[in-house]
Amino acid sequence: MEIIDLEICAARKAIHPALIKGDGFNILVDACYPGLLHRIEKAASLHDLSLSELTHVVITHHDFDHIGSLAALKKQYPQVKVVASDKDAPYIEKKEKSLRLQQAESIYPTLPLEERPQALRFHHLLESVEPVNVDRTVSDGEAIVDGVFVISTPGHMPGHISLYIPSHKTLITGDALVYRYGKLEIAVAEYTLDPPTAIQSVIKIGKLDIEHLLCYHGGYYPGDCKTALNSIIADFEDS
Ligand SMILES: [Zn+2]
Incomplete structure (x- = not known):
């Protein structure tokens, strides 16, 4: 299995959807801002993948920078199974506001x-983000494919999920953690709907056997993950 940071330049700064290539599956994690399908196609092609070979797109949560190009992707590549948490599916499908x-x-x-x-x-x-039907809903601990597990990481949003690949000691964080200005942190308070729950998710992540964190905002964290996670928890307790 290979876990790739599909860095994509968006309007102001890069975003980092992940591509998980494995035996019989190719999984895209998160679908960028609206209007960026061509950039996802290009970034995937740099890693020898045509999106016609994509099997799943996993949505970590329903913010517009994660679902913006999902409808276009599903229209162009209908074979792709859309996967999201059971809590987030109604928002992606626009059954809930x-x-x-x-x-x-x-x-x-x-x-x-x-x-x-x-x-x-x-x-x-x-409001302009188009609804997309979720093909499969998942919950905490479930395997999406062999060796790729859902970790429920609420806080930023209640239905937020991250993906854990134990064989690579890697967590694809979505927005449960962001890496910005040289620091690992939880997403800024104005975008985190429930900060205490977000910290509980950081504590949960800290208990996993991980050496690599791939953040949608910031890419791979280059430092020691456990030290950085402990410092986020300590800073929150001090505040
Ligand atoms: Zn985001």
């Missing part, structure tokens, strides 16, 4: 007038 949109709408009345036009553009962007 996006939690991010609910959050944005709830803070809108508190915003200064000059920030409201930009906030409305953000609402419209969230």
Whole structure:
């Protein structure tokens, strides 16, 4: 099995969907911002993969930077099975209103007038993400394919999942952890719906046998994972 950081340049900074290539499967983890299917195709081709060979796309959570190109991908490559947590599926399918949109709408009345036009553009962007049918829902501990396990990591969003590959001592974190400005941390508070639960997820991650963390925002963490995880937990307890 091979775990690849499919680094893709988006509008402002790179994002890092993962590609897991194995015997009989090719799994993409997260589907980028809207309008980036061509970049996913190009990034995969650099690793000798045509998306017509893709078997699964796993969505860690329903934020627009993770599901933006999912509908286009599924239309172009209908063989791909869309996999998400049972808690997140209704939002991806738009049977429930996006939690991010609910959050944005709830803070809108508190915003200064000059920030409201930009906030409305953000609402419209969230509303514009097309629904996609989830082919398979998964829960904590379940194997997506042999050797690739779902770890439920709520906090950033309630249905957030990460993927654990014990044979490679690797966790694909989604947004349970981000690597930015040289530091491993939980996603910024304004985007983390439940910070105490996010820290519980960090504690849970710390109990796994891992040496590598692949963060959607920031890529592979280059330092010692356990030390960094312990320091996130200690900082939270001190705050
Ligand atoms: Zn994200």
